[in-house]
Amino acid sequence: xxxxxxxxxxxxxxxxxxxxxxxxxxxxxxxxxxxxxxxxxxxxxxxxxxxxxxxxxxxxxxxxxxxxxxxxxxxxxxxxxxxxxxxxxxxxxxxxxxxxxxxxxxxxxxxxxxxxxxxxxxxxxxxxxxxxxxxxxxxxxxxxxxxxxxxxxxxxxxxxxxxxxxxxxxxxxxxxxxxxxxxxxxxxxxxxxxxxxxxxxxxxxxxxxxxxxxxxxxxxxxxxxxxxxxxxxxxxxxxxxxxxxxxxxxxxxxxxxxxxxxxxxxxxxxxxxxxxxxxxxxxxxxxxxxxxxxxxxxxxxxxxxxxxxxxxxxxxxxxxxxxxxxxxxxxxxxxxxxxxxxxxxxxxxxxxxxxxxxxxxxxxxxxxxxxxxxxxxxxxxxxxxxxxxxxxxxxxxxxxxxxxxxxxxxxxxxxxxxxxxxxxxxxxxxxxxxxxxxxxxxxxxxxxxxxxxxxxxxxxxxxxxxxxxxxxxxxxxxxxxxxxxxxxxxxxxxxxxxxxxxxxxxxxxxxxxxxxxxxxxxxxx
Numbered sequence: 001x002x003x004x005x006x007x008x009x010x011x012x013x014x015x016x017x018x019x020x021x022x023x024x025x026x027x028x029x030x031x032x033x034x035x036x037x038x039x040x041x042x043x044x045x046x047x048x049x050x051x052x053x054x055x056x057x058x059x060x061x062x063x064x065x066x067x068x069x070x071x072x073x074x075x076x077x078x079x080x081x082x083x084x085x086x087x088x089x090x091x092x093x094x095x096x097x098x099x100x101x102x103x104x105x106x107x108x109x110x111x112x113x114x115x116x117x118x119x120x121x122x123x124x125x126x127x128x129x130x131x132x133x134x135x136x137x138x139x140x141x142x143x144x145x146x147x148x149x150x151x152x153x154x155x156x157x158x159x160x161x162x163x164x165x166x167x168x169x170x171x172x173x174x175x176x177x178x179x180x181x182x183x184x185x186x187x188x189x190x191x192x193x194x195x196x197x198x199x200x201x202x203x204x205x206x207x208x209x210x211x212x213x214x215x216x217x218x219x220x221x222x223x224x225x226x227x228x229x230x231x232x233x234x235x236x237x238x239x240x241x242x243x244x245x246x247x248x249x250x251x252x253x254x255x256x257x258x259x260x261x262x263x264x265x266x267x268x269x270x271x272x273x274x275x276x277x278x279x280x281x282x283x284x285x286x287x288x289x290x291x292x293x294x295x296x297x298x299x300x301x302x303x304x305x306x307x308x309x310x311x312x313x314x315x316x317x318x319x320x321x322x323x324x325x326x327x328x329x330x331x332x333x334x335x336x337x338x339x340x341x342x343x344x345x346x347x348x349x350x351x352x353x354x355x356x357x358x359x360x361x362x363x364x365x366x367x368x369x370x371x372x373x374x375x376x377x378x379x380x381x382x383x384x385x386x387x388x389x390x391x392x393x394x395x396x397x398x399x400x401x402x403x404x405x406x407x408x409x410x411x412x413x414x415x416x417x418x419x420x421x422x423x424x425x426x427x428x429x430x431x432x433x434x435x436x437x438x439x440x441x442x443x444x445x446x447x448x449x450x451x452x453x454x455x456x457x458x459x460x461x462x463x464x465x466x467x468x469x470x471x472x473x474x475x476x477x478x479x480x481x482x483x484x485x486x487x488x489x490x491x492x493x494x495x496x497x498x499x500x501x502x503x504x505x506x507x508x509x510x511x512x513x514x515x516x517x518x519x520x521x522x523x524x525x
Contacts, residue, residue: 035171036140041399044148053150053404055088060405062093063101064121065389069325071095073432074121077425081412084419089405091119102126109137116396119406124165124176124390124468128475131168134521139393139403141172149404152411162388162437165468174390175410177426178434179466180324181365181386182258183459187318189360191215193229193241194222204356205364208376212369213293216250216302219318223248224301230315231346233360235337240346244315249304251319253294253490257483259321261385263290263370264482265467268378271478272470272518279518281482282511290370291489291507292500298493305494313361324433327363327456335361336455363459386466388437414438435460474518481514 045054064074078093094117096104101122108116120137122130130137139145155163158176166174188204191197196218197204198211206212222228228244254260264270267286272279281287297303304317309326311317313335341358343349351357366384368376375381391410393403415438416425423446426436433456436442442463451457472478488506492498 035142038140038142038145040139040145040397040403042148043399043401044404045401051150053401053408055085055401055405055408057087058089058401058405060089060091060118060402060409062091062119062121063105063117064093064095065098065101065123066095066121067097069432073429077413077429080418080425081409084412085408089408091409098123105137109135113396117394118397118402119409120392120394121177121389122174122392124162124174124388125475125479127165127174127390127392128168128471128473130392131171131173132473137392137395138173139395139397141174141393145400145403146172146407148400149407151407153407153415157439158437159439159463159466161383161465161467162386162463163468165388165471166390167471169473174392175414176437177389177391177414178430179386179388179437179463179468180434180460181384181466182255182321182323183327183363183365183456184254184319184321184369185312185327185361185363187230187233187312187315187360188362189233189357190219190228190230190315190318192356194219194227196222205362205367206369207367209369209371209373213297215319216297219250220248220300220302230318232314233335233337233340234313235335235339238346239340242315247301249301249317251303252306252317252321253298253303253493254290255321256486256490257479258385258387259366259370260287260290260482260486261469262366262383263287265385266366266368266371266380266383267375268380270470271475271482272472276473279478279481279511279515281478282485282507282514286370286372286375287482288504288507289372291486292503295489295493295498295500295503298498305490324363324456324460327361327433327459359455362455365459365461365465380467383465383467386460386463386468388466388468389434414441430457433457433460435463435466437463439463474521477517477521478514481510481517485510 046052047054064071074095075093078091082090129135153175162176162179166172166176186205191204192201195201196215198206206215219228223244224246226243226246228248229241230244231239231241233239264281264284264287267284269281269284269287271281294303307320309320312320336359339345340347340360341352343352368382371381393406397403412425414426417423418425418428424441424444426438426441427444427447427450430436430447431450431454435457436447441447469475469479485507489498489503492502
């Protein structure tokens with residue numbers, strides 16, 4: 001373990017030296033907590049009010065991270081924007097999948113800055129990294145910049161737990177669009193059929209750590225006793241109930257970084273201390289228990305490693321974690337299909353009329369599942385870590401007119417309404433599996449109607465429950481360290497095996513290694 005840790009530190013140090021040698025940043029400097037200086041050409045043409053910026057065929061390049069269904073939805077909305085602002089602002093969009101997006105940003109900044117985008121549509125866990133001296137890809141959105149760009153956005157409408165990630169060293173660098181996070185998917189039909197639900201078998205999603213654990217144990221122990229009934233819900237298959245094999249495990253392991261961060265934040269923890277000097281995630285009892293509980297549950301047969309969703313639909317596992325995009329593509333067309341709402345092919349008339357059996361696949365964000373009893377009444381006990389998309393002005397922008405055009409687009413996207421039906425553009429975006437980061441959109445009638453139709457949005461729930469990543473100077477290093485900790489433990493489970501003691505050792509050594517990495521980054525400047 002020690003040799004592996006030192007090797008990782010060496011690789012990180014070498015990468016940092018190479019990065020510092022090749023990645024020059026713009027003149028905007030935010031080395032301390034003071035407001036950075038921004039040097040932009042003031043080429044604005046103002047209306048009679050001396051505030052409103054006039055636009056004459058402003059061209060903006062936008063790079064957006066993501067694939068389907070996000071890209072099609074985003075392209076359609078940007079097409080609408082370009083039509084509405086024809087002759088004023090035109091946005092060309094380049095959709096790049098996550099596997100290539102961030103590396104392509106790095107290589108383009110190093111080798112061809114003229115091709116770097118004007119607007120970056122990114123995951124908000126990258127903001128601090130891209131604002132820091134290590135990258136300096138983002139234009140600081142200081143009060144002066146926002147005023148000169150005629151920003152008309154009311155940022156008090158953004159949920160505080162989400163908006164916190166848009167700032168770096170006290171300065172805003174981005175604007176939130178949405179929030180989303182990994183969901184846990186449940187076969188509520190299996191839970192109901194085996195009388196393992198809550199509130200007299202009328203509720204099938206756990207709402208506490210104890211309920212979550214009882215569901216794991218109840219499903220698996222009933223299978224070991226040869227008493228668990230399951231069925232295949234794939235369209236066109238025989239949906240008759242059958243006895244599950246005694247090797248049945250209730251769930252796959254939890255997701256690595258999303259659920260790990262939820263455990264950390266819900267139990268009052270943080271990645272670093274407030275002074276940003278000492279790594280602390282590995283000391284948080286909630287995070288430690290989140291890891292060791294997986295070890296104990298795996299060793300008892302309650303959970304297993306893997307992500308084979310085919311086993312889930314076939315009734316050979318009852319719970320697993322995946323992103324909201326998965327359910328957007330799989331709820332109605334594949335698993336919650338019409339076969340289950342008509343008698344025949346193994347479905348009884350009573351089951352066909354039952355909404356639980358008729359719509360067996362449901363999902364939920366973590367509802368205190370990793371919160372220890374001593375923290376269950378705390379302010380963050382029910383919070384869960386969520387990612388999200390943010391809009392940033394890149395350091396490639398050199399004029400106030402372009403910043404103002406980006407602000408106009410952001411206002412249109414987050415606060416504007418469709419001219420044909422009067423609905424929020426942001427609500428349209430959310431159909432692909434996101435919840436709005438803006439309070440007024442979440443409270444709107446059109447979003448409420450959307451939630452009633454979209455099981456994914458019901459699973460994601462209230463954006464007020466989301467807590468985004470901390471805004472930290474070495475955010476990327478810390479985020480990766482926490483994820484790596486969980487991955488190492490889960491890999492050990494399916495490899496040579498893992499004990500609670502071994503898991504705690506991995507956690508401690510990961511924290512120490514991360515501290516050494518952060519200390520080295522500080523030396524490198």
